[in-house]
Amino acid sequence: MVALAMPKLDALYQLVGSSGCGVLLTDAEGVVLDLRVAAGDLATFEAWGLTPGADWSEASEGTNGIGTCISEARRVIIHREDHFHARNTAMSCMDAPIFGAEGELIGALDVSSARADQTAGFNRLIAAMVAQTARQIEAETFRAAFPEARILVADAEERDAATLLAVNGDDIVIGATRAARKALGLAASGPVRPMPASDLIGRSEGPAGFDKAERAAINRALARAGGNVSEAARELGIGRATMYRRMKRLGIGENLS
Missing domain, CATH: 3.30.450.40 (GAF domain)
Structure with missing residues (x-):
């Protein structure tokens, strides 16, 4: 410190x-x-x-x-x-x-x-x-x-509060500041019980469970590939046809090629 x-x-x-x-x-x-x-x-x-x-x-x-x-x-x-x-x-x-x-x-x-x-x-x-x-x-x-984690800013009533969350590569919350704990109803101190970031700060509407995780993974792959479906499918280790079927089921980008 x-x-x-x-x-x-x-x-x-x-x-x-x-x-x-x-x-x-x-x-x-x-x-x-x-x-x-x-x-x-x-x-x-x-x-x-x-x-x-x-x-x-x-x-x-x-x-x-x-x-x-x-x-x-x-x-x-x-x-x-x-x-x-x-x-x-x-x-x-x-x-x-x-x-x-x-x-x-x-x-x-x-x-x-x-x-x-x-x-x-x-x-x-x-x-x-x-x-x-x-x-x-x-x-x-x-x-x-949390040097290896992504740091997210959570909403809070206190404008000047340090409302930060540490999220690992699997989108699991592994840390939270005092203000974030207060804002999100977590224990005031001690290690944070690992939980999906989407469960803690995400919205409740839309796909849930595995569908939500799959949707997020596909959208991340598409973003990295600049919208190229074939390249995104290769990154995910699935075929192009499988990629299109999953995208259709999840309602993801109909104009992508």
Whole structure:
């Protein structure tokens, strides 16, 4: 996760670093793994204890951006006096959780501000950028976990959610992100029970079962052959006449030759 997150952290810091904000990445326990902050703000962050190796879990620091985000597994904004410890009330923190390839919580992304004049409106703007970056890291982590699979994007109510499915060469779903699991009614975490992608995200009308699988195979072969039936039949290992009979039965392209 850390290696995959580096470019995303750099990009986020370029957007918020000049406004007195630092960008932090933590593990699932709230321990800071990485910090990006301007040289002029470093002393302030060190005084707060916002440095690599520091423990910002709720057990350690009470209510705070990192710890509360991890504890509740959701995006949070903890603004100044919302912090539990008085020593932390000078900061504003915007956080989003990062979920792993099996839907498990693997870390949190935090932007903390050293500005005394930070407004609630500016906090919300930064929080949106934090959430978007966290989803990008999540997507990169998911793709890395399934390097040989096709990655499909599932529909979801949350526009910025990483709703991704990993599908193998047999069109079997072998992985799903946390948001995809929620959208499709799957278990929130753990290995995905292998299932046909068409059963999970396909439409119910039309051919079913073996007919659906055969139709998909024929259409893929025809697409690869540029519509040439003879070439597609050779790819499938069947005769041209057999190919035409199956196409007719399944109602596939009557104008192909």
